[in-house]
Amino acid sequence: MSEPARLTRDLTEPTPIPEAGIARAVELMRSGRLFRYGEMGADQLDVSLLEREFAAFLGRRFCVAVNSGGGALFLALKVLGVQPGDPVLVNGFTLAPVPGAILHAAARPVIVEIGPDYVIDPEDLRRKAASSGARVLLLSHMRGHLADMDAVMAAAAECGLQVVEDCAHSLCARWKGRTIGTFGAAAAFSAQTYKHLNAGEGGFLVLDDEDMAAKAILHSGSYMLHGQHLSSPGPAALEAVAEDIPNFSLRMSALAAAMLRPQLAELPARAARWNAIHDRIAAGLRRSQHLKVPERGGPQDFSATSVQFSVLGLPPERVETFLSLAKARGVPVKWFGAGSQVGFTSAPRHWRYAGDQGALSRTHDVLAGLCDIRTPLSLTDDECDLIAAIVRESIETVARDGATPTSGAKPRQPA
Incomplete structure (x- = not known):
């Protein structure tokens, strides 16, 4: 009796980095200029160009590139004004970095039930919002499974919730033609290996509000070099809050951006x-x-x-x-x-x-x-x-x- 067929492929095998990304990464390594900011001027634009291109790809005004998807979620909660001890709603099918981002912001996760289709239950969302007093929903599009966004956003509006979208697994997804990552006040994406984009590690925060974008840039760790950002609300918005916002050192490196930029076209x-x-x-x-x-x-x-x-x-x-x-x-x-x-x-x-x-x-x-x-x-x-x-x-x-x-x-x- 013959042996049953066996898969001989490695299911953890990622897609190779495009040759253009490899060439630029090698160029950067030979120069040693791996930090996203150039102290002598804006001579290292890989990250800034990627931010502008990623924002355009999604159709949002601003993008801040950071060192992980979880870091982008944390940053989203901070710029939305989440305070220590605040309840933050999150659906029960997600991965540990998502409740981790809530704890990172010193907030308190409140888990909302999911249904048999793996997505958030809008009725339990209403119940948990009322019982917890939460004002923020961190909606995880886990493994790319999309909830009924009409029902979720209606419940959020009814309950006075700001929405942060966790889009780590949903790049290029749409609901009724509208891009996932454009429904909430902010959205976070990941460039960890096995995602749609691969830099080994990396993340993006996208949003439209000028004040939140300015705070995100400063929180990410721009020092006073934020003028080198091409996806930015402008110097006036940044300087208005520059002395109020702590530096959390969440920056994406130029090396990660160099690998990512050619992948956008693919x-x-x-x-x-x-x-x-x-x-x-x-x-x-x-x-x-x-x-x-x-x-x-x-x-x-x-x-x-x-x-x-x-x-x-x-x-x-x-x-x-x-x-x-x-x-x-x-x-x-x-x-x-x-x-x-x-x-x-x-x-x-x-x-x-x-x-x-x-x-x-x-x-x-x-x-x-x-x-x-x-x-x-x-x-x-x-x-x-x-x-x-x-x-x-x-x-x-x-x-x-x-x-x-x-x-x-x-x-x-x-x-």
């Missing part, structure tokens, strides 16, 4: 190919009665760099076995229902630093079966089909055989 083609990969794998997963993949059509143009699905009707120990079977055939699957944090994956029950959040029963129920597969941009159609087949066959084996946990597997702890 974004539409990248996003289209990533969505094609998502749709092909998702179609294969939907052939199993034991898996559910949320529909992502309707008024949204989503932008996916990975595939999510839910395991149906299996206890934690059988999910562990399913994960082991898929991994043995070359497909590592992340699981948000694991008893402890693994790699990049965590869930609200792991965030003890966020304080007591109450039951969050619907969020825990959804995350208990939620799985995630990274999808490098270079996957072929045949590899997409093989990934889906391995996942299908692994889950169907466990469901059919009633397999027991593999040795050393840890069952999920109760929420």
Whole structure:
């Protein structure tokens, strides 16, 4: 009997940096001028040019490039006036840097329930806004899953909420034709490896308000060299608050910007190919009665760099076995229902630093079966089909055989 087919690709393989970015990065390294500001004048414009180009790409007035997506979220909360101890609403399906940014601002996360489609529940948003007195919603478009933005923004307006969008996984996405990242007062993007743009680490804050943009530039660490910013509200707005705003040293380096600028032109083609990969794998997963993949059509143009699905009707120990079977055939699957944090994956029950959040029963129920597969941009159609087949066959084996946990597997702890 032949061995079952195995995926031999590394699903953590990123897309190479464009040659133009490599050439500019090498030029900068040979010069040693890696800091974004030039003390003798504006002779190092890589970051400033990227900020202007990124703002134009999104259709927002201002962009401030920083050292991480989490740093951009923190900066957004600061320029919106979030104070120590303030409650900040955040949906329950997100990654640890998001509640981390709230704690970084010395604020208090208030977690809002999600539904079976993985996105924020507008009715629980209303309840939590009323019970907490929060005035800011940090809306995470986690893994590119878009909530009904009409319903969310209506609830935010009704509750008097300012919205910060976490767009780490949603670059190029749209809701009814409107670009994600333009709904809130501010939006944060990431350039960490495995995102749509890759500098290893990096982030962008985009916004339209002149006063907030001035504060963001100063907070980011411009010293008194903010005149070198090309995406800026101008010297008058900056000088008006220059002595009131502390320097948090969040700057993006010239080296990161040099790698990123050529990638902007490739974004539409990248996003289209990533969505094609998502749709092909998702179609294969939907052939199993034991898996559910949320529909992502309707008024949204989503932008996916990975595939999510839910395991149906299996206890934690059988999910562990399913994960082991898929991994043995070359497909590592992340699981948000694991008893402890693994790699990049965590869930609200792991965030003890966020304080007591109450039951969050619907969020825990959804995350208990939620799985995630990274999808490098270079996957072929045949590899997409093989990934889906391995996942299908692994889950169907466990469901059919009633397999027991593999040795050393840890069952999920109760929420």
